Amino acid sequence: MAGPTHHVLARPEFDEGPKILIVVSPYYKDIADNLVAGAMAEIEAAGGSYEVIEMPGALELPSAIGIAARMGEYDGFVALGCVIRGETTHYDTVCNDSSRGLTLLGLQGICIGNGILTVENYEQAAVRADPQGQNKGGGAAAAALHLVALSRNLKEQGKGLGFTADRLGEG
Numbered sequence: 001m002a003g004p005t006h007h008v009l010a011r012p013e014f015d016e017g018p019k020i021l022i023v024v025s026p027y028y029k030d031i032a033d034n035l036v037a038g039a040m041a042e043i044e045a046a047g048g049s050y051e052v053i054e055m056p057g058a059l060e061l062p063s064a065i066g067i068a069a070r071m072g073e074y075d076g077f078v079a080l081g082c083v084i085r086g087e088t089t090h091y092d093t094v095c096n097d098s099s100r101g102l103t104l105l106g107l108q109g110i111c112i113g114n115g116i117l118t119v120e121n122y123e124q125a126a127v128r129a130d131p132q133g134q135n136k137g138g139g140a141a142a143a144a145l146h147l148v149a150l151s152r153n154l155k156e157q158g159k160g161l162g163f164t165a166d167r168l169g170e171g
């Protein structure tokens with residue numbers, strides 16, 4: 001079913017290409033491969049570089065990103081995977097906790113794009129993962145790149161956390 005189109009922000013520009021870690025669960029391998037292809041193309045188009053690591057399932061993606069973020073090597077992260085409803089309530093756990101985990105990391109200032117599909121069936125996943133279709137992997141990479149750009153721009157303007165805290169202290 002064709003729905004309304006959504007607006008897509010212009011791709012951010014970088015003086016120095018950001019280094020992005022793509023963390024993917026190949027739980028549904030064909031879907032994951034397409035999500036990764038879309039994310040890689042988006043990062044390349046922005047002049048960035050990437051590495052890819054795999055985790056067993058969507059639930060591991062936030063933990064993996066939390067571990068990798070502590071190394072301080074990456075500017076941003078893209079979480080890619082697919083959760084398809086089964087017979088039990090486990091679907092809700094995997095969807096909600098993976099999303100919540102990524103959101104909590106994001107609120108700590110880690111630049112993350114969430115490309116975990118949460119769908120009713122394989123067909124819904126396929127059109128969303130297809131780089132020539134809805135390209136949700138590319139969209140998640142774009143989200144991470146926008147957050148990296150925001151973070152860099154604010155730092156350049158001296159609006160990093162430390163500066164803000166100092167200013168607040170001035171009353």
Ligand SMILES: Nc1c(NC[C@H](O)[C@H](O)[C@H](O)CO)[nH]c(=O)[nH]c1=O
Nearest residue numbers: 025027056057058059081082083084
């Ligand atoms: N059912 C799906 C899972 N389940 C596995 C969990 O993500 C996790 O790996 C396990 O509970 C061990 O901690 N993962 C998906 O990515 N997609 C699913 O549909």
Ligand SMILES: CC(=O)[C@@H](O)COP(=O)(O)O
Nearest residue numbers: 084085086087088090091
């Ligand atoms: C998303 C899931 O966790 C799902 O694949 C599990 O299936 P089920 O609820 O039938 O065990």
